[in-house]
Amino acid sequence: MIATPLSGPDAVPVEMVSLKRIAQRADRLAVILSWALWPMAIGVGWLNDNLLVALIGGVVLALLATFIGTALRGTLFSRLVLSTLLIGWAGLLIQLGAGETEYHFSVFVLMSALLAWRDIRPILMGAAAAATHHILFNYLQENNLFGVVVFHHPxxxxxxxxxxxVVAQTAMLLVIARQMAADARSASEVAELAAQINQQAGYLTLRADTQQSATPFARTFSTTLGTMHGTLHQVSDGVALLLTESDSILARNAALSTRTDEQAQALEVAASAMTEISIAASLTRDKAQSARQLAGETRAVATRGEENIQSAMRSMEKISEESRRVKIILELIDGIAFQTNILSLNASVEAARAGNQGRGFAVVASEVRNLAMRSESAAREIRQLMDASAISTEHGSVQVEHAAQTMREIHSSISGLSQLVTELSEMSEQQNLSIEQIQQSINSIDHSVHHNVQHVAETLQVAQQQQQQANALKQAIALFRLG
Known part of the structure; x- marks a missing residue:
């Protein structure tokens, strides 16, 4: 809500509550009261067969009051004369009422009317006029001069x-008038302060109090205005600072909103990339598990190949052992053939010595020698074959040993490869778990970023509302001039 300036009929001009204005209004009231008392005097004169005195005396008093209240309006002289004329109206009514006690009440009524000036001097003047009237008219009545009447029994x-x-009433009226005068002075000083506040149409001007007020109420009001001036000055400075900070907050929030949106987009890209990495890691894990399984199978095959080579080596050793045994047998056969050949030669010699009788035995001996030679030749060929076979067997044993060494190396390599594949599979699983954790963290960060985006939007809205409120408060404070 924007405050509206105090202007128009609601604003109280300073002259309406100044002492001079009060005196002028009291003068006008005295004139009006004088003319209002004239019909009353005519009525009293008519009732008491004294109409001419009522007419003449009323006209004189009313005209004098009108002249003084108009020509010298607001002066000390006018209020003193008018207060005397009002008491004169009381004297006229007492004269017209033949001194009846009831008409003396008019003195007290008209004395009370003197409070309109809020000044003790008209009251004192009125009291003096009443005393003079009573003393002078009592003297004249006692001496039957001029037909004057003041008391029923003078x-x-x-x-x-x-x-x-009259003295008692005057004392009370003086106290009341003094208080009313003090109130009027307070109102006048407050009105002057109000005039300073409303000196510029449409605005309220507040300045530090440079003029010391005389009345306590005015001093309090002036102090309040000074405090309000300081407070509003601080509020104005605070609003200006608040607007500056609000603009800065809006700028920072706008930049933060932009950065947050960029972070959100980057996180979306990172989340998509992490999803692809997670899929690739899952495939890698599956491949690693397959490779580990294949490496295990290969290691098993290599183990079986090594076992087969070991068996072949044992077979080759067995063959070599049997070849040596065959050589021994062949040497035995060769010895037998040699002995048989010698025996056949001896038999041929003996058959030759026997002549015709030993001819058949010579044939047998010749066949035996042929058989021995053939056996020796066969044994020699078998020995040659066995030697070649032994060389081949020895060479095969060396090759088998080399193959066994190679298989052992292959087995060792496959074992190392299997260990590496196993470690790779474990690392792949660990990497997959880490990727899942990272993906969960990214999802959490993404959720936080979206929440931050919403929070930044809400903060931006609140900052805008705060700026609007600060502008509204600035407009409201603009009603005051703090110069």
């Missing part, structure tokens, strides 16, 4: 009796 006792009441 005498100084009546003068003193009435004087007591």
């Amino acid at each position: 005498g100084w006792d009546m003068v003193l009796f009435h004087a007591l009441f």
Whole structure:
């Protein structure tokens, strides 16, 4: 809500509550009261067969009051004269009422009317006029001069009796008038402060109090205005600072919103990439598990090949052992053939010595020698074959040993490869778990970033509302001029 300036009929001009203005209004009221008392005087005169005095005396008092209240309006002289004329109206009514006690009440009524000036001097003047009237008219009545009447039963006792009441009323009226004058001065000083506040149409001007007020209320009001001036000055400075900070907050929030959006987009890209990496890691893990299984199978095959080579080596050793045994047998056969050949030669010699009788035995001996030679030749060929076979067997044993060494190396390599594949599979599983954790973290960060985006949007909206409120408060404070 924007405050509206105090102007127009609601604003109280300073002259309406100044002492001079009060005096002018009281003068006008005295004139009006004088003309209002004239019909009353005519009525009293008519009732008491004294209409001419009522007409002449009323016209004189009313015209004098009108002249003084118009020509000298607002002056001390006018209020003193008008207060005397009002008491004169009381004297006229007492004269017209033949001194009846009831008409003396008009003195007290008109004395109370003197409070309109909020000044003790008209009251004192009125009290003096009433005292003079009672003393002078009592003297004239007692001496039957000029037909004057003031009391129904004249005498100084009546003068003193009435004087007591007039003095008592005057004392009370003086106290009341003094208080009313103090209130009027307070109102006047406050009105002057209000005039300073409303000196510029449409705005309220607040300045530090440079003029010391006389009345306590005005001083309090002035102090309040000074405090309000300081407070509003601080509020104005605070609003200006708040607007500056609000603009800065809006700028920073806008930049933060842009960066947050960029982070959100980057996180979306990272999340997509991590999803692809997770898929690739899963495939790698599966491939690693397959490779580990294949490496295990290969190691098993290599183990079986090594076992087969070991068996072949044992077979080759067995063959070599049997070849040596065959050589021994062949040497035995060769020895037998040699002995048989010698025996056949001896038999041929003996058959030759026997002549014709040994001819058949010579044939047998010749066949035996042929058989021995053939056996020796066969044994020699078998020995040659066995030697070649032994060389081949020895060479095969060396090759088998080399193959066994190679298989052992292959087995060792396959074992190392299997260990590496196993470690790779374990690392792949660990990497997959880490990727899943990273993906969960990215999802959490993405959720936080989206939440931050929403929070930044809400903060931006609040900052805009704060800026609008600060602008509204600035417009409201703009009603005040703090110069």
